[in-house]
Amino acid sequence: MTSVALLGQILDYANRADPYPLYAELRRTPVVRDESGPYLVSTYWEIHSLLHDPRVSSDIRNLAPEAKTAPRTEDPDLPPSFIRLDPPDHDRLRRLIMRTYGPPHAPRRVYGLRGEISGIVSGLIDRFQGRDRIDLVDDFSYPFPVTVICRLLGVPQEDEQRFHGWADTVATAIEPAVGTPEEQQAHWQAIREAHHQLAEYLSGLIAQRRRAPREDMISALATDRGADESPMSLPEMLSNLTLLLIAGHETTVNLITNGMLTLLRHPDTLKQLRADPDLVIPLVEELLRFEPPVQLLPERTTLDDIEIAGTTIPQGASLWLVPASGNRDPRRFPEPDRFLPDRPDNQHFGFGSGIHNCIGSPLARLEAQAALAELVRRLDNPRLVEDPPPYRHNAVLRGPRHLPIAFDGLSR
Amino acid sequence: MALDGSLERLRREGRIVVVGASLAGLRAAETLREEGFTGTLTMIGDEPYEPYDRPPLSKQVLLGRVPADHTALPRRRAIEAQWRLGAAATGLDLSAKRVALADGTSVEYDRLLIATGVRSRPWPNELEAGLDGVFVLRTRDDATRLRHRLKAGPSRVLVIGAGFTGSEIASVCRERDLPVTVAERGPTPLSGALGSVIGDVAAQLHHQHGVDLRCGVMVTGLEGDGVGRLRRAHFSDGGTVDAEVAVVALGATRNTEWLAGSGLAAGPRGIACDAGCRAFDVRGIVADDVFVAGDVARSPHPLFGYRFLSLEHWGNAVAQAEVAAHNMICRGEERRPHLWTPYFWSAQFGVNIKSVGVPNMADQIIVSQGSLGEHRFTAAYGYQGRVIAAVTFDQAKWLEFYQRQIEQAAPFPPPFATVDRRTEGMRPVPAGFPDPSVPTHGPQVTVSGYSPTDQRVTFTPAGHGHHA
Numbered sequence A: 001m002t003s004v005a006l007l008g009q010i011l012d013y014a015n016r017a018d019p020y021p022l023y024a025e026l027r028r029t030p031v032v033r034d035e036s037g038p039y040l041v042s043t044y045w046e047i048h049s050l051l052h053d054p055r056v057s058s059d060i061r062n063l064a065p066e067a068k069t070a071p072r073t074e075d076p077d078l079p080p081s082f083i084r085l086d087p088p089d090h091d092r093l094r095r096l097i098m099r100t101y102g103p104p105h106a107p108r109r110v111y112g113l114r115g116e117i118s119g120i121v122s123g124l125i126d127r128f129q130g131r132d133r134i135d136l137v138d139d140f141s142y143p144f145p146v147t148v149i150c151r152l153l154g155v156p157q158e159d160e161q162r163f164h165g166w167a168d169t170v171a172t173a174i175e176p177a178v179g180t181p182e183e184q185q186a187h188w189q190a191i192r193e194a195h196h197q198l199a200e201y202l203s204g205l206i207a208q209r210r211r212a213p214r215e216d217m218i219s220a221l222a223t224d225r226g227a228d229e230s231p232m233s234l235p236e237m238l239s240n241l242t243l244l245l246i247a248g249h250e251t252t253v254n255l256i257t258n259g260m261l262t263l264l265r266h267p268d269t270l271k272q273l274r275a276d277p278d279l280v281i282p283l284v285e286e287l288l289r290f291e292p293p294v295q296l297l298p299e300r301t302t303l304d305d306i307e308i309a310g311t312t313i314p315q316g317a318s319l320w321l322v323p324a325s326g327n328r329d330p331r332r333f334p335e336p337d338r339f340l341p342d343r344p345d346n347q348h349f350g351f352g353s354g355i356h357n358c359i360g361s362p363l364a365r366l367e368a369q370a371a372l373a374e375l376v377r378r379l380d381n382p383r384l385v386e387d388p389p390p391y392r393h394n395a396v397l398r399g400p401r402h403l404p405i406a407f408d409g410l411s412r
Numbered sequence B: 001m002a003l004d005g006s007l008e009r010l011r012r013e014g015r016i017v018v019v020g021a022s023l024a025g026l027r028a029a030e031t032l033r034e035e036g037f038t039g040t041l042t043m044i045g046d047e048p049y050e051p052y053d054r055p056p057l058s059k060q061v062l063l064g065r066v067p068a069d070h071t072a073l074p075r076r077r078a079i080e081a082q083w084r085l086g087a088a089a090t091g092l093d094l095s096a097k098r099v100a101l102a103d104g105t106s107v108e109y110d111r112l113l114i115a116t117g118v119r120s121r122p123w124p125n126e127l128e129a130g131l132d133g134v135f136v137l138r139t140r141d142d143a144t145r146l147r148h149r150l151k152a153g154p155s156r157v158l159v160i161g162a163g164f165t166g167s168e169i170a171s172v173c174r175e176r177d178l179p180v181t182v183a184e185r186g187p188t189p190l191s192g193a194l195g196s197v198i199g200d201v202a203a204q205l206h207h208q209h210g211v212d213l214r215c216g217v218m219v220t221g222l223e224g225d226g227v228g229r230l231r232r233a234h235f236s237d238g239g240t241v242d243a244e245v246a247v248v249a250l251g252a253t254r255n256t257e258w259l260a261g262s263g264l265a266a267g268p269r270g271i272a273c274d275a276g277c278r279a280f281d282v283r284g285i286v287a288d289d290v291f292v293a294g295d296v297a298r299s300p301h302p303l304f305g306y307r308f309l310s311l312e313h314w315g316n317a318v319a320q321a322e323v324a325a326h327n328m329i330c331r332g333e334e335r336r337p338h339l340w341t342p343y344f345w346s347a348q349f350g351v352n353i354k355s356v357g358v359p360n361m362a363d364q365i366i367v368s369q370g371s372l373g374e375h376r377f378t379a380a381y382g383y384q385g386r387v388i389a390a391v392t393f394d395q396a397k398w399l400e401f402y403q404r405q406i407e408q409a410a411p412f413p414p415p416f417a418t419v420d421r422r423t424e425g426m427r428p429v430p431a432g433f434p435d436p437s438v439p440t441h442g443p444q445v446t447v448s449g450y451s452p453t454d455q456r457v458t459f460t461p462a463g464h465g466h467h468a
Helices: A007-011 A018-025 A044-051 A089-101 A110-124 A134-139 A143-153 A157-174 A183-211 A216-223 A235-265 A267-275 A279-290 A361-379 B005-013 B023-034 B142-153 B163-173 B196-208 B314-328 B396-407
Strands: A032-035 A039-041 A133-134 A296-302 A307-308 A312-313 A319-320 A404-406 B016-019 B038-043 B082-085 B089-093 B098-101 B105-110 B113-114 B118-119 B157-160 B182-184 B212-215 B217-224 B229-237 B241-242 B245-248 B252-254 B270-272 B278-280 B286-292 B297-301 B305-312 B343-348 B351-357 B363-369 B377-384 B386-395 B445-447
Touching: A007 A018, A018 A134, A018 B396, A032 A312, A044 A307, A044 A319, A089 A235, A110 A143, A110 A361, A133 A134, A134 A235, A134 A361, A143 A157, A143 A235, A143 A361, A157 A183, A157 A235, A183 A216, A216 A235, A235 A267, A235 A361, A267 A279, A267 A361, A279 A361, A307 B270, B016 B023, B016 B229, B023 B038, B023 B314, B089 B278, B113 B297, B113 B314, B142 B196, B142 B245, B157 B163, B163 B182, B163 B196, B163 B343, B182 B229, B196 B212, B196 B252, B196 B314, B196 B377, B196 B386, B196 B445, B229 B245, B270 B278, B286 B314, B314 B343, B351 B396, B377 B396, B386 B396
Parallel strands: A039 A319, B016 B038, B016 B113, B038 B082, B113 B286, B157 B182, B157 B245, B182 B212, B270 B297
Antiparallel strands: A032 A039, A133 A404, A296 A319, A307 A312, B089 B098, B098 B105, B118 B252, B217 B229, B229 B241, B278 B286, B297 B305, B305 B445, B343 B351, B351 B386, B363 B377, B377 B386
16 A cells, blocks of 8 residues: 655645645646545545445544544534534425525525625725735725625624624634644634634524514524425524635635736736636636645545445545545546636536535635726736745645735726 | 549539538538638528427427527527528439539538438328418428427327427426426336336326326327317327427438438438448448438447447537548548537426436436435436436436546446435346337437348338327
8 A cells, every 4th residue: 555645744834825836736637645644535436436425424523533633613512513524414404405505496695695795895905095015815805704794694784893803713724733732722712712702692683583583694504494394493593604604705815816926927828818808707717626625525434335436435434525636636627737817617616516506606606807907997006016925834735925016006 | 642533623622512400400511621621612401491400399499488580590600501591402323423403403522411400290191281261380480380389278189209399398388387288108208218117206296287198099180179279189199189389399300312212221210320420321331432421311320239220319400410521521630530428408386307328228217316216316217237327307417427427438327326216226127128129200310220220120111100
């Protein structure tokens, strides 16, 4: 049995700015056991196959305790969110959410946010007025998606600041704790506290909307009685709303930041986009392939032996799929390391695939398209201040911590 | 190696004729241009319309969400064809390489693609079929007429035949809040295509949505009111139902009559061709210049024992057309086989049904994920100990996995553990297909033996059959 010692290197912060050479090395053996325990899968078709394989479980309870290494983001006092469950429980929760979020029951939910999204984008860019330098992350990418999520869920504008605070703290759980044991203790304590406050706030909002429903998604969730199965309990609602908040937040921040970084590294493409704003649609797809916000899908479990690519992954193994590597697989994408904004046949793993395919993808697409097209249109002569920029610690949800951009002025 | 001179000339200035201007014909034409064919391309179609999409006709169009003339197929690229629409092909002269048209003209070809598809099987009694209120549903015009009538709010709609089309029409009627009776000679809806185990679930969907479902009966007669309007239908069990509209959904007939006497192996089962889409002649020898694609083709499939399959599937039309077009203008050693795994979908009663493989070849079935009772499940079909097909109700995301199982000839019943395996998923049961020798409304996959000419198959013309 061959094994490699690559997972440690991928997780090593020193390789955060450019993990792609490591993925290329990994792809030399499509399915391989890492010496730290898990099986790594790095090639397109093998990832695709396992994402559609009913012998693969996402339920954390199927994982051996010693295999649980990825940081926990969920509130330990709530039931698991649907992303960490298998059918039929996963399907029930996902269906109930979809009833309030997408077609056929709520076909206008995301589409109807277009006006708000472009308003939020314009408002954030207006604040760059009079400056010749911004940090795209702090000044734009970070505040943007959480504001959109507030509007989607129906968090009143006067509460948005508090909501931002909890979102920030809860999201830090995806970073490994650093510092002295006391500091780590304080870190987890703060996250737990934020979870509790967020849950309490959401419970209040749910109760309120139950009494006086509005047009928002929380009202729809709180009052949906139309399904042919038991409606979501309050703990289920809290758990899954928190998931939507975290998953829809960090990933979109990184998508937009990676997007500007990629455009600034490809000035011809940036010019092209400025001349032809409709290019943003395929460009965002290529971005999702080229710099996906979710690089790895850790900790799935095999319910049976699975034979794949000449290897048998034994039952009970911990599986780490590497979609960011599959996205660069030359057997699937010609010239995989080139950023080609109008690349044809671009079925990337930017949103995963299979039953856990990103539920937020239609919203993320709208957000990234609106943000990138407008940033490129309005920033006059934007350029990178440093390359590579400083990255967040996280290897799974990978993106710059700051992205300083200099520019000459702001168009209307 | 230089291209053979005559092939090079064909690609540059040859004449290709495509008979059939629907999905397969259009995709073939696009592929020909895509692959560099610059000669003359003629598209012959019996309908006056440029290629349009049929699946929405029994769904969105009947519901009134999309006008029938908004179903034009999206174009992948310009094809610069000479269109001969509204003029059906009426004959083929293989030696003169000439297609005769209904308007008395003819078109010569260097390569011919036959993609004439199927038409709906009409009500066998012509007098009854002519009653006002009796419909079939295959074309855009059919859909426009039926939709117009449904919109007027008939007192009751009778759907004759509970295959996929019939069930979809019944579903639309219920969504429009119209009373509907469905008459099916089989034991359940969809039993010809999916077997009666799954058919029982389909029957529950009908009942749940208020359909008056009558299985195991035939419609023996349609009765007019004296001024030529449909009033009543009579059933083989002695019962009757009063209805202002009857939709005949008894499957399809292959459009091969125009090839009678041409020397091609064409008949009621379709036109036999090899895996490279070249047509067989009646001697069982493939023609080099006549190709077949889409619903009208029957070709041997290596995954299913090289048996000849006829597939009325949207995806098959596309895949086979692409292979046929490629093979029409390439060198012999570059020919590709058509290895498409049968795949289709249906939307009815709010449920998304998908199927892969050839369910009606199966002897057994197992509910490998989910539950029949919940109407959300994945079922695998087995034939002699291997997986041969799978069907999902609202679980389409698992289908690719089962497709690979079929392609790998994986053992049946599936021996491994999966998510969402219930107690009913522990043991296979008989799949419940009707005796294939009994004609039904026509499943969408027909397995028709091993012979290209298939002389053993005897066809019962609908007019002398079981419904009259």
